[in-house]
Amino acid sequence: xxxxxxxxxxxxxxxxxxxxxxxxxxxxxxxxxxxxxxxxxxxxxxxxxxxxxxxxxxxxxxxxxxxxxxxxxxxxxxxxxxxxxxxxxxxxxxxxxxxxxxxxxxxxxxxxxxxxxxxxxxxxxxxxxxxxxxxxxxxxxxxxxxxxxxxxxxxxxxxxxxxxxxxxxxxxxxxxxxxxxxxxxxxxxxxxxxxxxxxxxxxxxxxxxxxxxxxxxxxxxxxxxxxxxxxxxxxxxxxxxxxxxxxxxxxxxxxxxxxxxxxxxxxxxxxxxxxxxxxxxxxxxxxxxxxxxxxxxxxxxxxxxxxxxxxxxxxxxxxxxxxxxxxxxxxxxxxxxxxxxxxxxxxxxxxxxxxxxxxxxxxxxxxxxxxxxxxxxxxxxxxxxxxxxxxxxxxxxxxxxxxxxxxxxxxxxxxxxxxxxxxxxxxxxxxxxxxxxxxxxxxxxxxxxxxxx
Numbered sequence: 310x311x312x313x314x315x316x317x318x319x320x321x322x323x324x325x326x327x328x329x330x331x332x333x334x335x336x337x338x339x340x341x342x343x344x345x346x347x348x349x350x351x352x353x354x355x356x357x358x359x360x361x362x363x364x365x366x367x368x369x370x371x372x373x374x375x376x377x378x379x380x381x382x383x384x385x386x387x388x389x390x391x392x393x394x395x396x397x398x399x400x401x402x403x404x405x406x407x408x409x410x411x412x413x414x415x416x417x418x419x420x421x422x423x424x425x426x427x428x429x430x431x432x433x434x435x436x437x438x439x440x441x442x443x444x445x446x447x448x449x450x451x452x453x454x455x456x457x458x459x460x461x462x463x464x465x466x467x468x469x470x471x472x473x474x475x476x477x478x479x480x481x482x483x484x485x486x487x488x489x490x491x492x493x494x495x496x497x498x499x500x501x502x503x504x505x506x507x508x509x510x511x512x513x514x515x516x517x518x519x520x521x522x523x524x525x526x527x528x529x530x531x532x533x534x535x536x537x538x539x540x541x542x543x544x545x546x547x548x549x550x551x552x553x554x555x556x557x558x559x560x561x562x563x564x565x566x567x568x569x570x571x572x573x574x575x576x577x578x579x580x581x582x583x584x585x586x587x588x589x590x591x592x593x594x595x596x597x598x599x600x601x602x603x604x605x606x607x608x609x610x611x612x613x614x615x616x617x618x619x620x621x622x623x624x625x626x627x628x629x630x631x632x633x634x635x636x637x638x639x640x641x642x643x644x645x646x647x648x649x650x651x652x653x654x655x656x657x658x659x660x661x662x663x664x665x666x667x668x669x670x671x672x673x674x675x676x677x678x679x680x681x682x683x684x685x686x687x688x689x690x691x692x693x694x695x696x697x698x699x700x701x702x703x704x705x706x707x708x709x710x711x712x713x714x715x716x717x718x719x720x721x722x723x724x725x726x727x728x729x730x731x732x733x734x735x736x737x738x739x740x741x742x743x744x745x746x747x748x749x750x751x752x753x754x755x756x757x758x759x760x761x762x
Contacts (some may be wrong), residue, residue, distance in 0.1 A: 320406050321340060323709065326687060339677050368725065374397050374561060389544060390630070391744055412463075412512055414477075414753060414756070414757055415648050416641075418462045418545050418559065418639070418641035418644075419639075419640040419641045419644075420536065420537060420634075420637040420639055421637050423633070424516065425517050425551070425552075425553050425638060427515075427554060427555040428515050428551045428553065428555075429555045432556070432557065433556055436554060436556050436576075436584060437519055438631075440507075440574045440576065440584070443483060443563075443565070445617070446508060447567060447572060447573070447574070448663040448664070449663065450501055450504065451567055451572055451662070452663045454492050454497060454567075454618065455492070455658060455660045455670070455726065455728065456492065456568065456570065456659045456661065456670075456724050457490075457657075458653065458657055459491075459656045459658045459671075459737065460488060460491030460728075461488065461647070461650065461651065462651060462675075462740070463733070463740065464488055464491075464739065465483070465651045466736075466746065470728070476745075477749060477753060483488040483648070483651075485644060485647045486643065487499070490605070490726075490727060490728075493568065494548055494549075494567070494568025495643060495647040498518055498548045498550050498568065498648075499566065499643075501565060501567055502550050505550070512552075515552055516550055516552050516738065517551055517638040518548050518550060518639045518640075518642050518699070519548065520536065520548075520633070520634050520641075520646070521549060521631055521643075522543045522546065522631065522632050522634075523750045524630070525630050525631065526630065528614070529608075529692075530631060531543075531632060533608070542760050543551040545639070545641070545645050545646050546646065547568060548568070548642045550564070550647050551563070551564050551565070551633070556578070556584070559578060559579065559580055560578075560628050564574060564578070564618075565736065570589075570667065572663060572737070573586075573589075575601075577603045577605060579605050586603065589601055589602075591665075596621060598619070598620045599620075599621070600618045600620075601615065601616070602615075602618075610635075611634060611635060611636030612632050612634055613637070614630055615630070616630050617630075617631070637757055651758065652672060652757070653675075653754060654675040654676075654750070654751055655673070656672065656674075656737075657671070657672035657673075658688070658723075658725065658728070658730075660724040660725055660726075660741055668687075669688050669720065669724040670687050670693070670724075670725070671686050671687070671734070672684075672685050673702070675747060675751065676741065676747065677741065677742075677744055678703065678741040678742040681701060682734075683699040683702065684699070684702060684705070684734060685698075686699065686700060686718065686721060687721070688717045698720070700714050700717065702734070703740050705731075705735060705737075706738040706742070718730055718734075
């Protein structure tokens with residue numbers, strides 16, 4: 310994720326929310342808050358957002374038989390990936406002992422015990438034939454399903470309010486689920502996985518969910534150990550769909566990333582020769598350009614390094630490196646990655662076209678309503694031009710929208726399908742008006758960032 314975490318590039322990931330010398334204070338405060346009988350919280354600074362950083366965005370105690378269209382971890386991950394009964398019940402080798410000083414908010418992630426199988430192609434042309442078909446599936450999914458990190462937050466907030474518990478307590482024991490039509494990178498990845506398995510039954514089981522860690526700082530150290538290492542407390546913020554391939558005698562993997570609006574098959578070959586994708590332009594705006602490149606590191610074929618070069622006018626290009634683990638099926642997309650998404654402090658709801666371009670949507674920070682935050686709007690104006698604007702949440706809350714603002718939101722809603730945008734924003738206002746919830750959410754997010762770095 311990401312990942313605005315999903316998908317602000319990628320300010321919600323490992324934000325520098327506190328100075329390093331404040332680490333022990335935050336851990337101590339979080340520990341006290343988690344175990345205190347009351348729900349006192351520490352205040353947090355407001356957050357601001359840039360209109361420019363939009364297009365790359367970035368539960369209740371329910372059982373798996375819930376009647377509201379939700380999908381539990383077991384249903385959404387284990388069944389979609391076709392696990393055997395032994396794998397479903399196995400603790401594997403990923404149960405972590407020796408926890409960090411602060412108790413984890415999220416359970417340790419799990420992976421399969423075996424490497425994914427290769428799909429073998431006799432020639433490049435044979436591989437290209439599959440890639441063309443898969444790419445069309447990805448593009449269709451992008452256009453059909455908005456990227457949505459607002460719906461899951463509102464559902465999480467409703468469950469929290471029903472619990473009567475402090476947020477820190479509730480979040481720790483809360484089991485994440487997915488809701489039909491409200492897809493983060495996790496929901497999009499699982500939907501794409503299911504669609505590919507249906508369309509290509511002879512390859513069912515060869516496609517798999519891969520975990521991704523963003524903004525890696527100590528790359529050699531990170532690559533030197535498996536993700537289930539007892540000392541690993543990284544976040545697994547994002548997921549992709551992957552498939553290991555062998556073209557002739559050459560090995561590689563292809564990656565699919567609907568959560569980052571990538572409308573192509575990304576081919577990564579171990580020898581970096583064709584059909585290796587290499588660098589490509591992902592974002593082209595007047596204020597920012599982003600180029601992506603995916604490659605295997607020299608030390609291992611279990612990871613793919615995903616480089617993002619961001620170029621802004623009159624500034625030195627910035628490069629960040631993410632790591633995608635392709636050495637095993639990731640079994641905790643909902644339980645870990647989706648749950649982590651609940652407490653990110655930037656949210657987005659975006660419609661895309663088949664090219665992966667954001668055509669309309671809204672995005673906003675999680676900040677006190679009293680600090681006068683705005684919802685950033687991407688919409689098509691009366692001249693058919695993609696435009697950006699801002700609407701104060703207080704105008705939504707007080708029902709004081711101008712005719713122009715109503716037209717902006719109506720234009721967005723038309724592209725979002727069945728989503729009631731005004732109702733969504735009204736519920737968001739209620740959430741932002743809950744200072745205790747906002748402060749607690751920001752503290753949890755910050756604490757996870759610190760422990761995960």
